[in-house]
Amino acid sequence: MSETEPTRYDFAAAEPYWQAQWQQQACFRVEDHPRDGRPKYYVLEMFPYPSGKIHMGHVRNYTLGDVVARYKRARGFAVLHPMGWDAFGLPAENAARENNADPAEWTYQNIANMRAELQRMGFSLDWSREFATCDVEYYGQQQKLFLDFWREGLVERRAANVNWDPVDMTVLANEQVIDGRGWRSGALVEKKKLSQWFFKITDYAQDLLDGLKRLDRWPERVKLMQENWIGHSQGAEVVFPLAEPVEGMASVAVYTTRPDTLFGMSFLAVAAEHPLAQAVAKTNPQAAAFIAECASQGTSEAVIEAAEKRGFDTGLRVVNPITGQSHPVWIANFVLMEYGTGAIFGCPCADQRDLDFARKYHLPVPVVVSPAKDSAPEVKDQALDGEGYIVNSGFLSGLTTKEANTRIIAELERRGAGRAVQNWRLRDWGISRQRYWGCPIPVIHCEACGPQPVPEDQLPVVLPRDVSFDRPGNPLDHHPSWRHVNCPACGRPALRETDTFDTFVDSSWYFARFTAPRAPTPTDRAAADFWLPVDQYVGGIEHAILHLLYSRFFTRAMRKTGHVAIDEPFAGLFTQGMVTHESYRDAQGRWLYPDEVIRTAEGAMHKKTGAPVTVGRVEKMSKSKRNTVDPGAIVARFGADTARWFVLSDNPPERDVEWTETGVQGAYRFLQRLARIGEEVARTGPGEASDAPAARKLRQMTHRAIEAVTQALEGFAFNLAVARLYELLNAIAAAGEAPELAAARFEAMESLVRLAAPLVPHLAEHLFTRLRPQAGLLANQDWPVADPALLAVDEVTVAVQVNGKLRGTIRLPPGADANHAIPLAKEAVAGAIGGQSIVKQIYVPDRIVNFVVKP
RNA sequence: GCGGGCGUGGUGGAACUGGUAGACGCGCUGGACUCAAAAUCCAGUUCCGGCAACGGAGUGUCGGUUCGAUUCCGACCGCCCGCACCA
Numbered sequence: 001m002s003e004t005e006p007t008r009y010d011f012a013a014a015e016p017y018w019q020a021q022w023q024q025q026a027c028f029r030v031e032d033h034p035r036d037g038r039p040k041y042y043v044l045e046m047f048p049y050p051s052g053k054i055h056m057g058h059v060r061n062y063t064l065g066d067v068v069a070r071y072k073r074a075r076g077f078a079v080l081h082p083m084g085w086d087a088f089g090l091p092a093e094n095a096a097r098e099n100n101a102d103p104a105e106w107t108y109q110n111i112a113n114m115r116a117e118l119q120r121m122g123f124s125l126d127w128s129r130e131f132a133t134c135d136v137e138y139y140g141q142q143q144k145l146f147l148d149f150w151r152e153g154l155v156e157r158r159a160a161n162v163n164w165d166p167v168d169m170t171v172l173a174n175e176q177v178i179d180g181r182g183w184r185s186g187a188l189v190e191k192k193k194l195s196q197w198f199f200k201i202t203d204y205a206q207d208l209l210d211g212l213k214r215l216d217r218w219p220e221r222v223k224l225m226q227e228n229w230i231g232h233s234q235g236a237e238v239v240f241p242l243a244e245p246v247e248g249m250a251s252v253a254v255y256t257t258r259p260d261t262l263f264g265m266s267f268l269a270v271a272a273e274h275p276l277a278q279a280v281a282k283t284n285p286q287a288a289a290f291i292a293e294c295a296s297q298g299t300s301e302a303v304i305e306a307a308e309k310r311g312f313d314t315g316l317r318v319v320n321p322i323t324g325q326s327h328p329v330w331i332a333n334f335v336l337m338e339y340g341t342g343a344i345f346g347c348p349c350a351d352q353r354d355l356d357f358a359r360k361y362h363l364p365v366p367v368v369v370s371p372a373k374d375s376a377p378e379v380k381d382q383a384l385d386g387e388g389y390i391v392n393s394g395f396l397s398g399l400t401t402k403e404a405n406t407r408i409i410a411e412l413e414r415r416g417a418g419r420a421v422q423n424w425r426l427r428d429w430g431i432s433r434q435r436y437w438g439c440p441i442p443v444i445h446c447e448a449c450g451p452q453p454v455p456e457d458q459l460p461v462v463l464p465r466d467v468s469f470d471r472p473g474n475p476l477d478h479h480p481s482w483r484h485v486n487c488p489a490c491g492r493p494a495l496r497e498t499d500t501f502d503t504f505v506d507s508s509w510y511f512a513r514f515t516a517p518r519a520p521t522p523t524d525r526a527a528a529d530f531w532l533p534v535d536q537y538v539g540g541i542e543h544a545i546l547h548l549l550y551s552r553f554f555t556r557a558m559r560k561t562g563h564v565a566i567d568e569p570f571a572g573l574f575t576q577g578m579v580t581h582e583s584y585r586d587a588q589g590r591w592l593y594p595d596e597v598i599r600t601a602e603g604a605m606h607k608k609t610g611a612p613v614t615v616g617r618v619e620k621m622s623k624s625k626r627n628t629v630d631p632g633a634i635v636a637r638f639g640a641d642t643a644r645w646f647v648l649s650d651n652p653p654e655r656d657v658e659w660t661e662t663g664v665q666g667a668y669r670f671l672q673r674l675a676r677i678g679e680e681v682a683r684t685g686p687g688e689a690s691d692a693p694a695a696r697k698l699r700q701m702t703h704r705a706i707e708a709v710t711q712a713l714e715g716f717a718f719n720l721a722v723a724r725l726y727e728l729l730n731a732i733a734a735a736g737e738a739p740e741l742a743a744a745r746f747e748a749m750e751s752l753v754r755l756a757a758p759l760v761p762h763l764a765e766h767l768f769t770r771l772r773p774q775a776g777l778l779a780n781q782d783w784p785v786a787d788p789a790l791l792a793v794d795e796v797t798v799a800v801q802v803n804g805k806l807r808g809t810i811r812l813p814p815g816a817d818a819n820h821a822i823p824l825a826k827e828a829v830a831g832a833i834g835g836q837s838i839v840k841q842i843y844v845p846d847r848i849v850n851f852v853v854k855p
Numbered sequence: 856g857c858g859g860g861c862g863u864g865g866u867g868g869a870a871c872u873g874g875u876a877g878a879c880g881c882g883c884u885g886g887a888c889u890c891a892a893a894a895u896c897c898a899g900u901u902c903c904g905g906c907a908a909c910g911g912a913g914u915g916u917c918g919g920u921u922c923g924a925u926u927c928c929g930a931c932c933g934c935c936c937g938c939a940c941c942a
Contacts, residue, residue: 228938334940344942353940650867723879799875804923806875842922848874852922
């Protein structure tokens with residue numbers, strides 16, 4: 001190394017050193033019941049599944065949360081920032097089946113690896129609170145919660161048509177079926193009837209909907225997605241008497257949002273699973289065949305073929321309670337048993353599906369809606385499903401569709417033929433899973449007494465370790481002794497429930513457990529009341545519905561059972577974008593890892609063979625596309641701060657970020673430059689204060705940066721904070737070594753270091769100890785405060801326009817009045833105005849002067 | 856189909872309630888230092904014309920409101936996300 005070469009900042013030594021210092025001084029530790037009077041702030045990132053390695057998504061997620069945590073700590077908050085593991089789930093079982101691994105061992109080993117990786121990133125976490133959901137101390141408390149919920153009537157056991165994932169061999173909740181496929185396996189989901197445990201989330205449908213309005217620090221689109229998912233609709237139930245009863249059924253109830261179109265009825269249609277359809281099938285083989293066909297089509301084909309409307313005329317007739325007319329009853333494949341009453345009345349003129357159906361089977365299409373008053377338009381292939389006026393409808397004719405809606409419901413109620421009802425798309429949450437690696441459902445089934453809760457003194461129900469995976473299905477079913485117990489009610493031999501909870505249950509309350517992770521009850525009320533709700537939750541948009549909705553339900557259920565005092569768990573939510581990368585394929589179409597590829601000016605080639613490589617789309621990092629970058633390798637090569645700086649710097653955190661080699665290099669260069677200049681400033685020392693204009697200018701720059709970075713961090717605009725920090729460093733570098741700038745330069749550098757601390761904490765500590773050797777850890781320091789006197793500006797640049805086009809600028813004291821500004825402005829653009837006359841002049845102080853001129 | 860979002864240089868993106876479009880980074884170009892390279896430093900970089908001063912155009916397209924529109928309104932085009940035979 002030559003003498004002129006600046007000393008390089010050795011992150012590989014510095015980062016572990018500062019991590020050890022933070023650890024020793026317990027900088028990030030908080031009490032369950034703090035007494036120091038600081039206001040609380042709870043920052044939480046969605047906890048990871050322990051797959052074995054952290055990925056770039058984790059790095060981004062936890063860096064974002066860590067910036068908030070460190071910033072809020074510096075602002076004087078007692079910050080709760082915990083970490084744990086969403087540790088139950090299928091991959092551990094798959095490892096057991098494929099590699100003969102013990103799921104528990106496999107999981108805890110993965111946790112150990114990932115913990116080390118996270119710690120190497122320097123996140124300001126309170127590791128004393130760590131737990132995994134597969135710890136018996138955690139899932140045992142979860143069993144208590146379940147039993148409390150049961151006692152409160154929030155749990156139900158019923159036989160239900162469930163979504164069965166044939167690959168994972170388990171039940172899926174509606175929320176876990178995406179386009180007819182399992183959210184995890186991607187297998188086509190089948191319908192199956194099973195006895196299942198349910199959480200009655202629908203009891204809270206209205207409340208979960210209403211609660212969204214109060215979540216003012218949630219992204220609009222997440223709230224919207226939840227709103228759509230809950231799917232509230234206002235309508236009416238109408239009862240249609242059957243002309244002749246079938247198997248004791250005298251009528252069919254129908255749900256509709258358009259009772260105003262009742263006069264336009266053409267037919268009635270029921271779902272294949274509807275009791276009436278089933279009854280008809282008993283005596284009518286053709287109907288039975290049609291129903292069987294619908295069932296075999298199932299979820300899968302229906303999705304793919306999208307909507308060939310088919311039906312079967314049962315020959316039955318119903319009477320319209322309003323018009324008295326008789327209509328045929330059909331079984332139709334587009335009517336869903338799960339929604340409404342499983343039956344509809346068909347009004348083809350006002351509903352596209354009904355119209356398609358009517359055209360196909362040559363059913364009448366009476367026109368009862370018109371976009372204009374007193375006209376009856378023709379209906380061909382396009383239904384009139386908008387608002388408008390009712391026509392050809394007796395006492396409803398002439399009313400708007402809205403008025404008619406109110407009117408007809410009143411009439412239905414008067415005649416006892418129907419009533420106003422509301423409907424929800426949200427279904428109860430099925431939580432039974434036929435899996436081993438999950439929290440056992442604490443229930444004992446007795447032939448005589450039915451399902452019984454496991455008594456308090458027999459909790460927790462511990463998952464047995466001595467299981468074998470040599471057969472398909474749930475190993476708990478094959479365990480020789482575990483399931484055999486006595487009934488807690490009658491004492492006779494009984495069987496344990498062998499299903500375990502959906503792992504979404506585990507993640508529905510972990511945020512509450514973090515407030516007192518060692519408490520002998522699910523929560524410690526004092527701790528929970530102090531720390532909850534989570535002030536800032538950070539995670540991926542992919543959890544916008546499932547996890548967040550379940551957590552919101554759980555919080556309400558926990559309030560009802562006395563475990564918490566709140567109903568909304570997450571006061572603030574931030575959903576970050578994905579980490580993406582280019583993908584590469586060789587000539588044979590095989591995916592290549594980024595570090596197997598060299599980018600050249602012309603394209604890309606294989607590092608070893610030099611063979612040409614096709615550069616594909618930039619997309620989410622995924623193992624299958626091999627477009628992943630291992631955080632461990634990046635940290636080893638560039639350091640944790642570089643990785644942190646990079647994921648924060650390029651674009652807004654809510655958007656996707658593309659990981660690029662050049663971007664990382666840039667981040668690394670900046671940090672080295674900061675280190676070098678920081679060391680220089682530290683060597684020069686604080687210097688003598690000076691009131692030279694250049695010094696004042698630099699000080700103003702510093703204090704504006706303090707103000708701007710603070711604003712940026714408050715608003716999650718970390719990319720803007722980064723830009724302001726770049727500017728400040730450039731200003732420091734430009735100030736050079738002039739003695740009269742020494743003090744201002746020192747102040748600027750110290751401020752820069754403090755402002756950068758939440759983003760790149762290790763380097764910031766390193767430079768802070770150089771600048772302020774006596775001051776202790778930067779992690780314990782307060783946030784810098786901008787001096788208002790230095791934020792004030794002495795002069796502003798005001799744009800001067802002629803006819804809205806920029807023609808010059810003038811310098812003015814802030815808030816200058818028009819008498820002062822206008823003449824100066826006129827002078828500045830005299831050439832552009834020339835001989836033209838000024839028709840109008842606009843002056844917005846500190847902003848703009850605009851002259852409107854005419855020749 | 857329904858609901859929502861987004862279109863700005865070569866590129867990621869700035870631009871507070873309408874008021875100098877392109878902050879900051881990356882990349883690129885030229886230069887300095889070096890035997891050379893890396894690193895570093897300096898200068899330039901929306902496009903068109905011009906040596907320059909300067910002029911013209913410009914925020915997906917078309918139109919509107921306004922003294923003034925990336926920002927507000929309408930239509931269209933493109934991309935992304937969520938939901939979906941939901942009655």
